[in-house]
Amino acid sequence: MTTEDGRPRLQGPxxxxxxxxxxxxxxxxxxLLIVLANTPFxxxxxxxxxxxxxxxxxxxxxxxxxxxxxTGVDMRVYPMFAFLFGYGLMVIYRRQGAAGVPEPEAFRLLQRRNLWLLVFGAVHALLLWGGDVLGAYGMAGLVLVWLFRRRADRTLLVWAAIGSGLLxxxxxxxxxxxxxTLATGTAAQAGGGMPDWMTASASAEGVLSAALARLMMWPFLVFGQGLLGMAIPVAILLGFWAARRRILEEPxxxxxxxxxxxVGGMAIGWVGGLPHALAHIGVLGGMEQVMWAFSGLQLITGLACGLGYVALFGLIGDRLAGRPLGPVGSAVSAVGKRSLSCYLAQSVLCAPLxxxxxxxxxAVLGSATMAVYAIGVWLVTVAFAVWLERRGKPGPAETLLRRLSYRERRPAVPREEPGRAPAG
Structure with missing residues (x-):
């Protein structure tokens, strides 16, 4: 399909x-895993x-x-999200090539989408949630699309391996x-946990002070988690590679x-997360002073676990190919089609309450009751997504992002020369 001036039309989502x-x-x-991971904040x-x-x-x-x-959720979900983000970017890029859209135009489309995702993340952080990941994915997408969109599959895997090795x-x-530290007995007394500036947006009683705290936290996630943390770039590169081979579309x-x-990814993730879990609840005693050490272990095992979760859904997709999804599968799929809207809706349902x-x-909920609340939030987004699905409508955030990203230039209208009648 082409535009009125004969150019190939950008292929939408x-x-x-x-x-x-x-x-x-x-x-x-x-x-569901995201809201369970975020609400303890x-x-x-x-x-x-x-x-x-x-x-x-x-x-x-x-x-x-x-x-x-x-063991199974913390630091395991955002690599999974990053993989699916990279997969989606390459599907969009692949569709443009199949439609004959020139490569520079397809590149600009992806970069517009990444840039607007960065803007969405900034607004999300300002208004509701300092732990926003949209900005981190948008920033990583800008860099990785620029560097790797035309690189060979082997190059993608090599750089993913390098990033995994660093982790x-x-x-x-x-x-x-x-x-x-423990062997030499030089450990200092355990500190007070996470830095105050990372937790202030939840405990601040003023709206403006909470917004300021969120804006202080957000750039750290955009650059620290989105690029320097390595897990997100590695997962996105692997998503690029998998989308080129249509692994989730043809499992x-x-x-x-x-x-x-x-099997391997989830085993690494769960076994790697178990020591941290046991130390946290006191089963492994004497670890209070070096709990910081588990952060690095959680990064690499979380990456493996996130990829394992994606592969599990690839296998489920293989079993369901050509079959009805059923009421539960259809409802979950409706959420997946509107993942951006449902992700933002979680913050609307969590932050003000x-x-x-x-x-x-x-301040009054415990870990168990907070998990119940998180599940309830997810179920509300499921009901919202099913309501939209029955009406054949995409999510509002997806609609806005598409309009901003897929804008098409109107053909230039020739200006009339003074004193000359218009043609025709």
Whole structure:
């Protein structure tokens, strides 16, 4: 299809029908994990560890919930999200090439989308959630699309391996440092947990002071997590590579790879997260002074676990190919089709009710009740997505992002020369 001036028309995102099930199912379930991972941030007014936002106290049920989240959710979801983000970018780029859109125009489309995602993240952080990841993905997308969109598959894998190796070295150094500190008895008294500037937006009672705290936190995530943290760039590069091979769209051709990645990735993630969980709830005693060491371990094992989760949904997509999704699968898929809107809706449902500048429920909830609240938030977004699905409408945030990203230049209208009648 071409525009009126004969140029190939930019191909918009996939419609609401005829889509491969795996990516949408993965995004839909991922948003449940995201809200479970984010809501402990609002448990303010109590002591936290040096490697997370989970409180150091709580009932037995609270401790079990904390252990489950640290093992299977914390630092495991955003690499999964990053992989799907990179996969989606390359699908958009691939569709433009198939439609005959010139490569520079396709490149500008991706960069406009990444830039607007960065803007969405800044507004999201200013108004509601300092832990926003949209900015981090937008920034990483700007850099990685510029550097790697035309690079060979082998190059993508080599640089992903280099990034993974750096994360593994970081984990090894931090664990060695913790061992040396404990062995020599030089550990200082345990600190007060996460820095105050990272938790202030939840505990600040003033709206303006909370917004300022969020804006202080957001750039750290955009550059620190989005680029320097390595896990997001690695996951995005692997998403580029997988999309070129249509792994989630044609999973039946990659069953062996998906099985190895799913089993291996989740095993690495859960086994790697278990020591942190056991130390946090006190089963591994004497670790209070070196809890910081688990941050590096969580990065590399979280990357593996996130990729394992994606591969699991690839296998599920393989089983569901050509079959009805059923009511549950259809509902989750509806959320996945509107993942941006549902992600932003989580903040609307959480920040004003949980933060101190709002109703302040985060001060009275425990880890278990907060998890129940998080599940309730996700179910509300499911109902919203199903309502839109039945009406055949995309999410409002997706609609806005598409309009901003896919703008097309109108053909120039020739100006009439003075004293000359118009042609025709």
């Amino acid at each position: 996939l419609g609401l029908t005829g889509r491969a099930p795996a990516p949408d199912l993965a995004r839909g379930w991922m948003l 609002y448990l303010y007014g109590r002591a936290h560890s040096q490697a997370g936002f989970h409180p150091l106290d709580g009932s037995v049920t609270d401790r079990v919930v904390q252990a489950v989240l640290i 593994a070295l970081l984990a090894a150094f931090t664990m060695f440092g913790a061992w040396a 039946w051709q990659y069953r062996r790879l998906l099985w190895i990645t799913a 949980l933060a101190a500048w709002g109703l302040g429920l985060g």
